[in-house]
Amino acid sequence: xxxxxxxxxxxxxxxQAKRIEERYGLKQLSTGDMLxxxxxxxxxxxxxxxxxxxxxxxxxxDIIIAMIGERLGAADCKAGVIFDGFPRTVAQAEALDRLLxxxxxxxxxxxxxxxxxxxLVRRIAGRFSxxxxxxxxHDEFQRPKAAGVCDACGSTEFLRRDDDKPETVRAxxxxxxxxxxxxxxxYQGKGLLTQVDGMAPIDDVTRAxxxxxxxxxxx
Ligand code: AMP
Numbered sequence: 001x002x003x004x005x006x007x008x009x010x011x012x013x014x015x016q017a018k019r020i021e022e023r024y025g026l027k028q029l030s031t032g033d034m035l036x037x038x039x040x041x042x043x044x045x046x047x048x049x050x051x052x053x054x055x056x057x058x059x060x061x062d063i064i065i066a067m068i069g070e071r072l073g074a075a076d077c078k079a080g081v082i083f084d085g086f087p088r089t090v091a092q093a094e095a096l097d098r099l100l101x102x103x104x105x106x107x108x109x110x111x112x113x114x115x116x117x118x119x120l121v122r123r124i125a126g127r128f129s130x131x132x133x134x135x136x137x138h139d140e141f142q143r144p145k146a147a148g149v150c151d152a153c154g155s156t157e158f159l160r161r162d163d164d165k166p167e168t169v170r171a172x173x174x175x176x177x178x179x180x181x182x183x184x185x186x187y188q189g190k191g192l193l194t195q196v197d198g199m200a201p202i203d204d205v206t207r208a209x210x211x212x213x214x215x216x217x218x219x
Contacts, residue, residue, distance in 0.1 A: 001024065001026065001080040001108045001109070001217060002080050002081050002105060002106065002107050003020075003026070003081075003082055003107070003108055003213065003216070004087070004096075004110040004111070004187070005020075005082060005084050005111055005113065006110060006111065006184070007112055007113035007114070007115060008115060008117070008120055008173055008180075009124060009169065009172045009173065009176060010120040010124035012113055012115070013084050013085060013113060014030060014032075014085075015136055015202060016113070016209055017084040019206045020082055020206075020210075020213070021082060024080070025079050025080075026079060026081060027077050027079070027080070028081075028082045028084055029072075029077070029081050029082065029083055029084065029086065030084040030086075031059075031064055031067065031084075031085045031086040032084075032085045035053060035059060035067075036053075036161075045067070048060075048063065053162075054162055054168065055171060056163060056168040056169070056170070056171025056172040056174075056175060057171065057175055058088055058089065058179055061091045061092055064086065065092060065099075068083075068086060068095075068096070072099055072103065087183060088179060089179050090182055092183075093186050093187070107192060109194070110192040110193045110194070111195070111196055111213075112184060112194070112195045113195075113196055113205070114195050114196065114199075115198040115199055117173060119199060120169070120173065121166060121170070121173075124164050124169045125169065126138045126139035126141070127161075130152065130155050130158060130159075131155060131157035131159050132150065132155035132157065133150060133153040133155065135150055135151065135152040135153070137158070142202075194212050196209055196212070
């Protein structure tokens, strides 16, 4: 099964993708994570992407499509993929259809997490993650059980993303409205789009997504 998780930055895509990954044995492909890894490794793609990401804008379609194309052939994608943060433009959505068709695969489900914009700025501004294992936390909504210690691995070092500053968040929301929201009618036209209330508690959102995926699997 291959699915796309859509929604604005801070909408909970990453959190939910990790949960679905475990539950359905799918592989999460997050273009944001791939780009951050490229930036950290100092590759050419990373160097090109860094300034664009820090400005809250979208990295060029060519770079993103090439990155996903390379990744899709890997053995860990065989059982199916959760696309997280991709596609973000109609051109990327069309390219994804081509990439899947070339491999005789198809998209089974597109789920949009619907969230309120004001809440997004609050959600994004407070988030941080464990430097060692990547577990996600939030100043307000999801603090570690013991202050300053990762629940999952015990590390005491945490990271905040460079592009989670309020002014960059606003640019990212604008990019979502202008460039990514037009994907919604694209997938609606194909009969693939369903919506989930992303403002609900995290476990409820996971349950709602699972219900939709179970239905898609039975089709
Ligand atoms: P994310 O972690 O998904 O919020 O992505 C962080 C940043 O990486 C975005 O603000 C963009 O600058 C860039 N990015 C991630 N995925 C894409 C994509 N599919 N297309 C263009 N830019 C992307």
